[in-house]
Ligand code: SF4
């Protein structure tokens with residue numbers, strides 16, 4: 001059988017842990033710590049100071065260049081603006097708000113009178129002001145992606161694959177709010193005027209597929225494509241190849257092959273921003289894994305700590321091994337549960353000792369499995385070796401920066417070589433070298 005993209009793996013899904021429990025809104029916490037860096041690009045500068053009263057949805061940070069605003073997720077009083085731990089690692093300047101539990105909305109958040117008459121430029125402006133980023137984890141500013149694709153794409157793809165094991169946030173979103181997802185996708189169609197628009201879902205989400213099918217007649221011009229489940233199908237370049245057969249070049253972008261890809265959660269957030277005037281201050285988070293007592297999907301306010309999210313899912317089990325932000329393949333292990341949920345946090349994954357595959361000293365037996373699994377046609381074992389040796393010339397020659405950090409190589413490696421950790425080290429070195 002011809003595969004839709006090169007490499008890839010079939011890890012156990014574990015999605016049943018959280019997919020069955022109904023979606024619930026988590027009660028907002030007494031305090032939120034909202035990072036001023038929740039996107040790729042320059043961090044925001046605070047627009048408020050300690051002692052200021054703020055309303056839910058109010059803009060509290062903004063900046064120049066590649067930067068999107070951040071908004072208060074509760075109403076209350078700013079207690080501090082200080083460095084706090086960030087789920088991406090290190091510290092980040094954050095706005096700490098004491099919740100008054102009134103949820104007083106910002107007056108700017110109200111339904112727009114004529115949303116269907118807005119021009120593409122006005123829609124992009126709304127997307128920017130609402131603080132939209134890639135909510136599948138990438139966190140790239142959505143307004144910039146939209147703007148740079150204008151006039152360059154003939155195909156818009158909704159990325160509803162959610163191919164990472166354990167995560168069911170987008171699945172739950174599509175099952176409960178399919179209309180928002182498709183209306184948001186239709187907004188991107190108005191901006192980009194593509195010849196074709198495809199909503200791509202993997203076949204392990206039959207309820208989501210059915211929900212989208214029911215909504216399709218209300219949003220004409222969208223084709224639903226159900227893809228066989230395979231990781232990392234939700235990576236942009238792999239999804240483009242699976243849907244259109246086109247291959248983005250090394251170092252290139254989706255628009256280089258005429259495509260723009262938007263995540264399902266981002267599309268739903270765009271719908272709320274355009275039609276209801278709502279900024280991004282909450283999102284669906286999957287709290288799951290064998291290390292948490294009651295896995296589920298929760299609507300969580302941005303700035304809520306991982307500890308409180310885990311508590312809302314019954315707390316950690318006694319045999320918890322580690323907690324990640326994101327899934328087991330691409331997620332980031334956390335050293336503190338005080339880190340907050342951000343716009344890009346799709347999952348808080350709590351793994352138990354039973355999932356601990358680490359053993360002894362890693363050893364490469366030169367089996368080549370990592371090369372077969374790499375969807376970017378790279379040579380992970382050499383990337384790892386040259387990263388550790390600091391050989392930047394070799395890393396450039398081997399196209400290290402094409403690595404999408406999908407984790408297929410490490411997943412498939414029988415020698416338990418920490419390939420992605422090494423590769424990330426090499427990427428940091430290359431970026432430093434470039435500076
Ligand atoms: S899969 Fe692991 S053991 Fe096999 S060649 Fe790659 S790094 Fe070496």
Ligand code: SF4
Nearest residue numbers: 374403404406407409
């Ligand atoms: S080298 Fe990068 S792109 Fe290739 S499998 Fe490993 S993590 Fe994925």
